[in-house]
Amino acid sequence: MSISDFTSDAPTFTGMRLDRAMREREDRAVVAQLLDDPEARVVAASREGVLIADGEEPSLLRAPLAERAPIAAQARQEPILLGLEDGAAVFAIELDAVARVGREELTGRGRIVSLREAGAILAHPDAGLAAYLTALLNWHRRHRRCANCGAATSVKEAGYSRRCPRCRSTHFPRTDPVVIMTVENDGRLLLGHRAGWPDARYSVLAGFVSPGESAEEAVIREVREESGIVARDPKFVASQPWPFPSSLMLGFQAQSDGGEPRAGDDELDAVGWFTRDQVIDALNGSNPGLLLPPSVSIARFLIDRWLRLHGS
Numbered sequence: 001m002s003i004s005d006f007t008s009d010a011p012t013f014t015g016m017r018l019d020r021a022m023r024e025r026e027d028r029a030v031v032a033q034l035l036d037d038p039e040a041r042v043v044a045a046s047r048e049g050v051l052i053a054d055g056e057e058p059s060l061l062r063a064p065l066a067e068r069a070p071i072a073a074q075a076r077q078e079p080i081l082l083g084l085e086d087g088a089a090v091f092a093i094e095l096d097a098v099a100r101v102g103r104e105e106l107t108g109r110g111r112i113v114s115l116r117e118a119g120a121i122l123a124h125p126d127a128g129l130a131a132y133l134t135a136l137l138n139w140h141r142r143h144r145r146c147a148n149c150g151a152a153t154s155v156k157e158a159g160y161s162r163r164c165p166r167c168r169s170t171h172f173p174r175t176d177p178v179v180i181m182t183v184e185n186d187g188r189l190l191l192g193h194r195a196g197w198p199d200a201r202y203s204v205l206a207g208f209v210s211p212g213e214s215a216e217e218a219v220i221r222e223v224r225e226e227s228g229i230v231a232r233d234p235k236f237v238a239s240q241p242w243p244f245p246s247s248l249m250l251g252f253q254a255q256s257d258g259g260e261p262r263a264g265d266d267e268l269d270a271v272g273w274f275t276r277d278q279v280i281d282a283l284n285g286s287n288p289g290l291l292l293p294p295s296v297s298i299a300r301f302l303i304d305r306w307l308r309l310h311g312s
């Protein structure tokens, strides 16, 4: 198998094709029209995952909005408009808030899978839509009250903001930036083992960007904190929505002049340099001492890319 057999052009959860309808969602009359359109569809998720339709090519299940009263009622009460698909509106349904009958009617047509599984089995555009749906519903679930004064907030802009009636604050969906990076020295890759992972599982290092810090500075700091290694020349590579519950992964590549890595914080319990051959053997399943992250993650995307760039 060649390395290109393992690689993808873009990280999973990117490539969502809906028009996000940023203009339409600001006009309540337009949103009302979209709700009445017989072509309007819903896609649904619960805390457990997203609702998919099985088949030769699995997809995110799209159901007519008007079909069942409990579903239509939720969509009308607090519309969460994801966007337009071929001109028709797609609304999000929070299954945890639908009455049992309505929920079963919808879930009976498909199956709920975790977002990770959805990323592994859906084509990129629908995996991206699943991530978008999950990210937005996660935010609404966790931000029902105003962070400024504690009052209950209401949905605005057809799901893109929440408004506090008491202090008049507007709250927008939150995204938490995380840097994740390959660090390379003399043909070797720096990988760490997180406490609690299977023994052989290793991945590239990662961490949240701190307040008042650039992403590039976060790369240097995280590598130093987690491994004691001095990284330099961080360059942005690609990003990935990662709504577990609300992260945006910022993928970087960096260099290092080497040194002996040591696990320096509570998150990692082992860290080390791995040669290209060791990583390739892991990809081929012939290195029992090294298990790489699944292809749904940008970690794996970055590792695959590193191998491709260091091909012999």
Ligand SMILES: [Zn+2]
Residues within 6 Å of the ligand: 146, 147, 148, 149, 150, 151, 164, 165, 166, 167, 168, 169
């Ligand atoms: Zn408030």
